[in-house]
Amino acid sequence: MVSAATAGVLLAVVFTGIVLTSRASEFRAAHDLLMPALRMGQEEVRASPTNPDLGEVAASDPEITLAAFDKNGGLIASAGPLDIEPNIQVGRTRLPDGTSAVVVAGDTGGVHVVAALPWHSREAAIERLAIMLAALWGPLVGCAALASWIASRATFRPLADLAQQAEKMSEGSLSQRLRVSGEDEFSTFAARLNRFLDRLEDSVRRQEQFVGDAAHELRTPLAVLRGSIETTLRRARSEEEYRTVLITALSEAERLSTLVETLLQSATPKTDAAPVLDLEEAAEKAHARWVDRYSEAGVELELRSYPVLVCIQPSEIGVVLDNLLSNALRVSPPGSQCLISCFPRAGGFGTVVVEDEGPGIPEGMSERVFERFTRGDEGRSRDHGGFGIGLAVCSRLIAARGGTIRAENGDAGARFVIELPSARRESRPSDG
Template identity: 35%
Template sequence: MRRLWPTTVRARATVGASLVVAAALAVASFALLRLLEADLLRNAERDARQQAVTVAGLAASGQLDRMRAPLDGVDFVQVVNARGRVLRATPNLTGVPPLAPVRPVRPGTALHTWRIRPLGGEHRLRVVELTTDTPQGIVTVFVGTSLRDVDAADDTTAAALAVGGPLLLATVALVTWRVTGRALAPVEAIRAEVAEITDRDLHRRVPVPPTRDEVARLALTMNATLDRLESSGIRHRRFIADASHELRSPVTVLRTQLEVALAVRDPELWPELIGGALEDVERLQHLCADLLLLARLDAAQPMASTRLDLGAVVRDVVGTRSGDRVPVRQRPAEGVWVEGGELWLARVVTNLLDNAQRFADRRVELVLRSTADGRGGRTAVLEVLDDGPGVPAEDRERIFERFTRLDDSRSRDHGGAGLGLAIARDLAAHHGGTLTAEEAPVGARLVLRLPSPGPPTP
């Protein structure tokens, strides 16, 4: 059955609609035939019952000899006594024995539908059998009416349904096929366009139909996805180029220092040359660690998450920074709880402080507080401020891009590769928070906001 079932949406829709219409037609046709037959049968029975009552009244009054020709719609009349003797009958039943061999013993009315041929026909008859008391005893009156019109109407209706049903079914299948084909044409155009897009053609977009239906929304969603893929590809290529450049510079310097050390024969100069080489090796090590961390963040690898006191994390980070050029003044609030990984949050604080230390003149300040978020919850807010040159308003988003330096020569002298703030923002996003550069009276002001679910339950 699975192999026989259509595989395309268009064919499945057509077959499904056809099956539903076919079932509905079958039920409706059966009901129509039954209702039509019941109505015609009721009309025929009414005439026969009226004739039977009339003849039974004549028999009860002893006036059967006054019986006249039957009413319109009545085919025959036969009156039989309790001994089975025919007392009266219409001319078309002359010489015909009693229609029912068993005689009733008490008055009453019975209805029968017989297929008999007292009139030489093949049609059915509806017979009303009415038994009544007379001065001569019990008499039974048989009045029959032909169901020729009922059978003819049934046959005509059945033939019309047999011809019209398949035509209607074929029309439904054709219309469904055409309508679904026209509805799915934009989907096929989208599929064909997407099939031709390669990693070098991410600038292409799928056609958006003028309708405002689900297909149009699908096309818009697909184009938005292609926008993200194109942006991701651009960032990936830029990242590779910047990483190659950043790795090439220390590698080149390291090779030069090693070549000089190899060429110099004076052992007194070797410690200085080796010390410079070790500094470049350390720079390479930090850069490779940052690149590895960014790769893990881009892959959205899961991290262990626990309920943490952010104030304790801040104090631990500041406590290990005894060799900072500018002492850090901290004002951490107590009981500011967040959900996340302790190592990652410590890395965010470290990167923010490293950035402030590179550009600060005489002041680096760290402020931690908890504020209401306007939705009944709390938000942990961590601010790192310095009195350096600050960040221009037009560059407050660009500083979070990878390998971005506003002052390239100065940042390189201070050992920055332009990855610290990018890593901090990615880690903040992984914790459901944000990291932004905001207006400050003097210097730079970086603000980290994280959801604060409250203290852990005991």
């Protein structure tokens, strides 16, 4: 906004410019009026060098004075109201009697011809203009100050409204947002601040969720570890009993490790670009990690895979497959089979399927199993080692890479299908 002081300076500059422009314009007009009279006087001198009739020339404008002087400064002839001397200054000057005048001059045939026009009347008009502008300066500055105040109030009112809304938000929850109306700078600022609040709320939610998940999920495996150790220490045990306790402790430690990795994946937003990965390699590594555990439980873990390239972090697909295989192992009875299959699908997708021969998914639970802390039945309860957030994390990780995961019942048990957009083979990093 323009302040009153700035407006005053600007008006002073403008008014000064008007006065100076008017003065210059009047001078040019006087000069343009004198030049024809000077030329006519010179023609008269050439016609009669010793006795020119300047009165006839000056009669065209009673304000104009013409005079002719010889080379010694002697007056040859003159006509008009002004008293002109031979050495008078050309331009705007002041005569010996104090009269202000505009003077032009020229020589012809050894005779110096001078034409002059009184300036005082024009100067008085310019002075009156300056006085009038000076009188207007004060009221105009006041009006400018008032207009500036009104405009600043109107301009910064949205900012004051934003400040009031922000104050109310500080007393409430992060879910509140600033009102956005219009397309001015303040609306743009409010929209950007709302986007920042979205990210802040999401970050706080993730932090709270992570803490809640950790407290909720770590309780059971830690209780199992503590209970096993406390029970073992109550009396002397045989070597076989100690071995059984250590196996249980190792199993719970592995479970804790998987749980911590799952929690970390759940708390970390997936915004980075993922590398190109071969699902067949990921499936083979998952099979290698779990085949011995399945064998110990009397369950066959079979792998059928084909090369297919997708974009996902190795740690992400590893967490997803570990969760699915862990769940499948818990519900698979001895003598059953679990199958991992990996293959490309028409439409540009890479597919991974994990099938077990357990109790399957209860009716109406195929979508709810991907919600946090949802379990299908007792066969998938925490008592059997299940994680309440595992499938929710799997769904989130796959969705972040543009894919889908769904649960359904197969021929013998549950069937989990992962589909990810295929990547171009030429974009795959070289083995070197």
